[in-house]
Amino acid sequence: MRNRAGLRELWRISGFVYREVAYQLVYMQRSGSLLPQAEDASKLAKRATGTMLINKVLAAGFLSAMGVFTALLGVPEGGGTALGFAGFLATLLAFTLFLFLQPMTSFVSVKVAELLAPLPLSKSEASTVALLAFVRLFDVTIVAVAIGVPTAYAVVYRSPLAWPIALLGVAVTSVFALATTFALAYAFYTKVVRGGSGSAGAALLRTLGMLAWIFAAALPYPLSNLIAGLTQALASAEELLRGFPAGLGQLLYPLPFAHLLAFAIGQAAPPALPALAAASYAAAAYAASKWLVRKVLEVSTGGLPPALAAAPLALKTAHPWLAVVKKDLRLASRSPTHAFTVFAPVAYGVYMAVTWASEWAFALGLASLTLASAILLLSTEALAEQATGPLPLTRRLLVSSKVSLAAGVYLLSTGAAAAAAAASGKPALPLALLGLAYAPTVAASVIVLSLLAFKVSESSAPPGDLYSRLARNLLPLIAGFLLLLIPAAVYGVLWLLKHPDPLLPMALAAVVELAVAVVALAASK
Amino acid sequence: MSELPVLVEDLVVRYGSKTAVAGVTFSVKPGEIYGLLGPNGAGKSSVVKVLVGLVQPASGRARIFGRSPSDVEAKMRIGYVPEEVVLFDSLTPREYLEFVASVRRMDSATASQRFRKLAEAFGLSEHVDTPIGALSKGSRQKVALIAALIHEPPLLILDEPFTGLDVASSRVLKEILASHVRRGGAVLMSTHVMELAEKLCTREGIMSGGKIVSEGSVSELRELVGAAGLEEVFLKVTGQEAWGSGEVTALEE
Secondary structure (H helix, E strand, O other), rough: OOOOOHHHHHHHHHHHHHHHHHHHHHHHHHOOHHHHOOOOOHHHHHHHHHHHHHHHHHHHHHHHHHHHHHHOOOOOHOOOOOHHHHHHHHHHHHHHOOOOOOOHHHHHOOHHHHHHOOOOOEEEEEHHHHHHHHOOOHHHHHHHHHHHHHHHHHHHHHOHHHHHHHHHHHHHHHHHHHHHHHHHHHHHHHHHHHOOOHHHHHHHHHHHHHHHHHHHHHOOOOOOOOHHHHHHHHHHHHHHHHHHHHHHHHHHOOHHHHHHOOOOOOOOOHHHHHHHHHHHHHHHHHHHHHHHHHHHHHOOOOOOOOOOOOOOOOOOOOOOOHHHHHHHHHHHOOOOOOHHHHHHHHHHHHHHHHHHHHHHHHHHHHHHHHHHHHHHHHHHHHOOOOOOOOOOOOHHHHHHHHHHHHHHHHHHHHHHHHHHHHHHOOOOHHHHHHHHHHHHHHHHHHHHHHHHHHOOOOOOOOOOOOOOOHHHHHHHHHHHHHHHHHHHHHHHHHHHHHOOOOOHHHHHHHHHHHHHHHHHHHOOO | OOOOOOEEEEEEEEEEOOOEEEEEEEEOOOOOOOEEEEEOOOOHHHHHHHHHHOOOEEEEEEEEEEEEEEEHHHOOOOOEOOOOOOOOOOOOHHHHHHHHHHHHHOOHHHHHHHHHHHHHOOOOHHHHHOOHHHHHHHHHHHHHHHHHHHOOOOOEEEOOOOOOOHHHHHHHHHHHHHHHHHHHOEEEEEEEOOOHHHHOOEEEEEEEEEEEEEEOHHHHHHHHOOOHHHHHHHHHHHHOOOOOOHHHHHOOO
16 A cells, blocks of 8 residues: 655755746747747746745845845835835735735646646645645745844844734735736636637627736836835825824725834834734634635536637638738737737837837837737747648738738837827827838848748748747848838938928838838748 | 549658658558557657648658648648647637638638537537637537538548547447448548448558558458458558567556
8 A cells, every 4th residue: 555655855855846837937938839849848948947046035035135124224215214124025025925826826827736646646646745835936935024024123123022023914915926927827827817708798708808917917027116115105004094083094005014013113002903903814814825825725526617609610710811800909919928929019109109218219129029029920920830831821811910910019109109299299290100111121021031031940830939049040030120220210310411301202112112011022932 | 534632642751860650651642541550659740740741851752632731722722630639718619610710711611500500410509609728628629620520621631530520420420431432432531440440430540650561452451461451451561460468468567
């Protein structure tokens, strides 16, 4: 009879699951099926776990340093040491969401049950392995913060009581953060990635869900001065709620922990109300942790909800050109990597219009980003090369579809940027005119880059991820980006020569570029 | 004279310094199922990949209905199932098949009719709106099969098509292949499974070391080497006859 595996053995086995999660996270979404053919998969998996470890250690260092910083200096503009601790807890919450959203999404999608099925493990052992693999996603970071930050407060303020109170704050916050992150990852995988139905309404809902996921993953970026910013917000909220009965401001999470800490380090009187609130939050965190464990086990043992009931069996076909465009948009509505092709140029356009660096920074930046997106669009075919390579798709048709979509995204981004500029009281017309004048050159550069990439590709199938074969695709990439610069150079020279309206000749140069590119496209097979 | 569905002459395929296919010649006629058999690494999939335009040969000739495999007209007349089914995981089968049917220039009514029949035959109806990445291996194989069959091509090129299929779906596929050749269609099928090849194929080409070492109908091959069944023929012509028994004995010990 088989002996039960010990915890050490289960921890070792959980390493295999973790390695698969890391591999999926680091490589699969980025390069489809290309990488395993290019390199030894086990080497890649080892590199992926290495990357994950570095991320966890860096996050541990960064968050611990932030915690120690607030213990040593507080955040003066936010209202002192205790409020600084509340700001730190809010930062920990936001950062955990940012750091672990993608690993947890990968964990949900990896089908742990299928990985564990061939192993001689009992049901409870398999559950333990799944939980341990889940813990591996954040172990180093959370443990470092849970030890480092309370110790810093206890040592700096020479208060043994500060240690358990700070630990309680960190523990409750970590549980809230991990449960929220997992809930978002679960919703993203089940509603967006696995979201069925091809209807326009469902696609729109999926896209909104994806935007929420992308926004959460990018949360800390706009908060450049995170602790100070969050502390200010918390201080304002407490101030706002101070006039309410029963001191509601003290109950606002995570302020009760700050008030308890202030008492522990001798900066405040015994706080009955915050103590009660902190106990309530601790109870809520306990319930959240139970939910989290139950949900992790449910996902790991194949308990994802059943797919939607299928609609009548019918297909709506379209012209092949439109079919490629529709397929790319559908991929973009379910996969963040592909969503980049559509949302990044639009977001960039709006950001540039609002911050208003210069019209040229906007036009050149947007054109370059559109070209980079077009490269991703081109590589999507290679994701399923074995299946799509034998389809009767000509280069001409494929490139026409990609350039149409890229140009559409560029024009949409220009329109969104002009609208954002107008809404923020900035001159929208010059920006829109420059954007439109530049549109033909964007299309021309996408055509030329794509045709050259096909040319240097060894098979008749689409060229795949150009970045992963950079040496071979250097010429197409350089040619594409050089083409973008020609109209800008024309404009620059005419401006130096004091031409009264350099925009018109520049637009003409762009149209000539496009005409030459279209002729080259028409001549291709 | 109508062109042969498949014609391969002195085909050589190299990956760097490694020669995967070393001068293969065979043809597939209308109304026959040609089985390409061989051990792992014999070069079967490389031959298939040349025929669907995924790999360029180092030398020799491959023709699909008299045209180059990379010719769009040739691709229009092929239905292909790859050995390793990697589709767009983020698309649902319905979305993927809409894309395939559109690229094959089918109208909505015809595509829907074929889709309905095939999805029901393969028992995929309940999963047509579940993203492919969330489907089982067998269901993904069914999606690839439907994509290959939806436009009723005159030539089917199938690389290990029965992998992952359940019993009922295997039976459906066998019946579809039989009906396809009865109506004058042609099939080139690569497989490891001798029982399947023996039952389904009109002719077999047995590959070893990048070459066809024996070719003919099952009865011709049996006669040629004096063997009782295709498995025995296979082991004899690929030089693997003696291999295995000693290893099994060692395992038993």
